[in-house]
Amino acid sequence: MLKINNISYKYHSDHWIFDSIQLNVNPGEVVGIYGPSGVGKSTFAKVIAGYLKPDRGSIIVNGKVSPQIGRNPVQLIGQHPEKAINPHWRMKQVLAESGEYSDGFLSELGISKEWMHRFPSQLSGGELQRFCLARAIAPETSYLIADEMTTMLDAITQAQIWQTVLLLVERRQLGMLVISHELPLLKQISNRILNFEELARAI
């Protein structure tokens, strides 16, 4: 289980972005989180994935305090895949850096072999996002956080990507937090939906 225990976070000021958020996510569960712009959803995602350290509280993944040494079992996928990938590397090198991937897994994610020799600038946003997913869904991964993961993509690509991700989530029993402004999308894919402002009791 992913246990988010009363976490609080503030940037360099006295203003708490969120305070005492308590949330549990079970393996195989998809939890949707929505809320208006600027309330702290992305900050929350970064804290859970270990990019930012909470000022108070803790994140426990499968009984252990996270992040631990080594690869974080909680992986974040953001809105801008082009920012998450080294622009000077061919996609083959991008993948090689984070592990070994079977042809079956890559084709399941809709990654074409011919893309491997291209640079990120030679791929579309949807194609790049599939590479970010491949990197995020490693053997050690237990939880995924999708922060507006498909917001930049057209409806057909969005649907294709979600279909693949949900299959993998079910097969591997990954827990997933999906942050989105699109309530219809959340209603379609989530087991439960939470309002971030109700979750966070900002001071």
Ligand SMILES: Nc1ncnc2c1ncn2[C@@H]1O[C@H](COP(=O)(O)OP(=O)(O)OP(=O)(O)O)[C@@H](O)[C@H]1O
């Ligand atoms: N690095 C930073 N330093 C200081 N303040 C920041 C930083 N990043 C974000 N903020 C502020 O923290 C607040 C929450 O931002 P955050 O990006 O988490 O909101 P959000 O709910 O994800 O918004 P959106 O839906 O527009 O992506 C905002 O007021 C933002 O200006």
